[in-house]
Structures are given as structure tokens and as C-alpha cells.
Amino acid sequence: xxxxxxxxxxxxxxxxxxxxxxxxxxxxxxxxxxxxxxxxxxxxxxxxxxxxxxxxxxxxxxxxxxxxxxxxxxxxxxxxxxxxxxxxxxxxxxxxxxxxxxxxxxxxxxxxxxxxxxxxxxxxxxxxxxxxxxxxxxxxxxxxxxxxxxxxxxxxxxxxxxxxxxxxxxxxxxxxxxxxxxxxxxxxxxxxxxxxxxxxxxxxxxxxxxxxxxxxxxxxxxxxxxxxxxxxxxxxxxxxxxxxxxxxxxxxxxxxxxxxxxxxxxxxxxxxxxxxxxxxxxxxxxxxxxxxxxxxxxxxxxxxxxxxxxx
Numbered sequence: 397x398x399x400x401x402x403x404x405x406x407x408x409x410x411x412x413x414x415x416x417x418x419x420x421x422x423x424x425x426x427x428x429x430x431x432x433x434x435x436x437x438x439x440x441x442x443x444x445x446x447x448x449x450x451x452x453x454x455x456x457x458x459x460x461x462x463x464x465x466x467x468x469x470x471x472x473x474x475x476x477x478x479x480x481x482x483x484x485x486x487x488x489x490x491x492x493x494x495x496x497x498x499x500x501x502x503x504x505x506x507x508x509x510x511x512x513x514x515x516x517x518x519x520x521x522x523x524x525x526x527x528x529x530x531x532x533x534x535x536x537x538x539x540x541x542x543x544x545x546x547x548x549x550x551x552x553x554x555x556x557x558x559x560x561x562x563x564x565x566x567x568x569x570x571x572x573x574x575x576x577x578x579x580x581x582x583x584x585x586x587x588x589x590x591x592x593x594x595x596x597x598x599x600x601x602x603x604x605x606x607x608x609x610x611x612x613x614x615x616x617x618x619x620x621x622x623x624x625x626x627x628x629x630x631x632x633x634x635x636x637x638x639x640x641x642x643x644x645x646x647x648x649x650x651x652x653x654x655x656x657x658x659x660x661x662x663x664x665x666x667x668x669x670x671x672x673x674x675x676x677x678x679x680x681x682x683x684x685x686x687x688x689x690x691x692x693x694x695x696x697x698x699x700x701x702x703x704x705x706x707x
Contacts, residue, residue, distance in 0.1 A: 417479040426521040455484045464671035467495040511688040522699040532572030533601035534659040541674040549680040551586040569596040577691045582684040594618030605656040
């Protein structure tokens with residue numbers, strides 16, 4: 397099925413005062429044609445009128461994460477805001493997708509399992525711009541509440557001193573220097589961090605900084621297998637002199653805590669700014685889409701800030 401032809405009246409934006417926005421800079425960060433190639437098999441309608449271009453729809457979903465918009469609000473904003481239209485490739489006056497188009501598009505992303513491929517291709521481009529020398533990796537996990545307690549693929553989990561949460565868990569590996577997210581794995585919330593996080597380890601991770609939840613041979617062996625060196629918070633140590641033993645324990649843990657703590661800023665941004673306090677849709681596959689889109693959004697803005705600081 398043919399896609400709609402959009403963006404044919406770009407000159408409609410000419411002469412608008414103050415039209416430039418952060419989205420214009422974000423749009424220049426990567427080669428979107430490589431993303432379009434991954435999305436090419438997708439169609440937003442099985443029959444009837446031509447489908448919306450998959451790349452335009454993908455960019456629209458990125459906007460929904462950046463601005464924490466529901467499908468209804470996204471459709472309204474895309475119809476109204478010039479910067480949103482430019483970012484997605486729509487001209488000044490042409491029609492834009494309605495809410496149901498985004499529902500169908502997400503369903504296709506699930507069917508074709510493209511969220512991981514999209515994350516990989518965007519992140520690879522961004523890393524080539526921002527990461528110069530790989531020295532270390534931050535590994536941690538965060539719990540995200542499910543869209544509904546009726547979600548059969550989510551699970552309950554409770555940590556000491558905190559309320560029980562019904563949801564999923566995002567396991568993340570991030571560059572220790574740039575804080576760019578390199579790997580993501582999504583599971584139900586009751587999966588142990590150390591068991592699932594080997595899937596969040598990038599290749600050649602360098603020194604791997606993790607908290608005490610990652611103690612154990614399973615995670616250590618995975619780090620060694622990837623060519624890394626584990627730096628994991630210790631909870632105890634043996635020694636004849638108590639004060640000397642505590643001092644050595646502190647000397648080991650303190651630098652790990654200092655470096656590992658950077659990943660908490662990533663989770664804070666995801667939840668505070670990008671609406672990842674709760675999943676928007678039910679099911680593990682759609683949870684993975686939301687987390688991967690959030691990671692892509694975060695990496696794009698993080699890279700833009702890194703390059704601006706370097707300049």
C-alpha cells in the first residue's frame with residue numbers, strides 16, 4: 397500500500413518569526429533515512445486510504461514521550477503546533493493523523509517487534525557522536541507501575557520500607573561518562589536484578605558499576621564474558637580488626653556509589669519529565685515499546701546537550 401505524500405508545502409512556514417525550536421536541532425542529530433529503512437515494512441492501515449508515512453508516525457511517538465502527551469493530546473498538538481509539524485515532516489496546512497492512527501501504529505510495532513531495532517540504530521548513531529573512549533558502564537533497574545492492576549503480564553513486587561508496586565522493571569546499561577543509555581531489557585517487576593541485567597550489558601563495558609543487588613556469580617560471569625570488570629557494592633567483609641575492615645569496605649564502596657549514582661538521574665528524568673512513572677498500555681510488549689521510546693528520547697536530548705557543551 398502506498399504511503400501518503402506529506403511535507404509538500406514546507407514554504408508555508410517561511411517568514412514566521414521565532415519559528416525555530418529545540419526540535420529543529422534534535423531533527424538534525426541523526427540520519428533519519430536509516431530509521432525509515434527499519435520502519436519501511438510498516439503500514440498504518442491495512443486497506444482504504446493511503447497510510448501515514450511510518451517515519452512521521454515514529455517521530456510523533458517521540459514527541460508524545462518528550463511532552464508526556466496522550467494520543468488525543470498528541471493529535472491535537474500535531475495539528476496545532478508548527479514545531480511539531482516540522483519535526484514530523486508535515487507542511488503548514490495539510491491534515492495530520494488522528495488518535496486512532498497512533499493506536500494502529502503501536503500495534504504494528506508490537507507485531508513486527510521493531511522497538512529494539514529502532515533503539516539500537518538510533519543509539520549507535522548517537523554514540524558515534526558523543527562517546528569517544530569507553531571506560532565504564534552503569535547498570536541498574538527501575539520499577540514502573542503497570543497501566544492497570546488487571547495487566548496479567550505485570551507482577552507485584554515489594555521492597556523493604558516501600559509500598560508494593562504492580563508493574564514492570566526496566567534494566568538499563570548506560571555509559572559511565574556520558575550517561576547515554578546503551579542497552580535496555582524489560583521484564584515483569586518481580587524478576588531479580590542480577591538475573592535479568594546481563595541482558596542490559598553492552599559489549600566491552602569496561603568497569604561495570606552496580607549496587608549490592610548484583611552480587612553473585614551469575615552477573616559477575618556475564619560481565620567477564622563481555623570483557624568487563626565488575627565493580628559491585630559490597631555489604632560485608634571479613635577481617636580481624638573491625639575498624640580496619642569497615643574502613644576498607646568504605647574505601648571500596650564509596651567510589652562505586654559516587655559513579656553508580658549517575659544512573660539515578662537517568663531514571664529521574666524518565667519518570668519526572670517523560671511520564672514513565674506508569675506504563676501507558678497493557679502487556680510486556682507495549683511496555684517495552686514505551687521504555688525503548690523513552691530511552692531514544694532521552695539519548696537524543698542527552699547527546700544534543702553533550703555536543704552543545706563540547707562546542
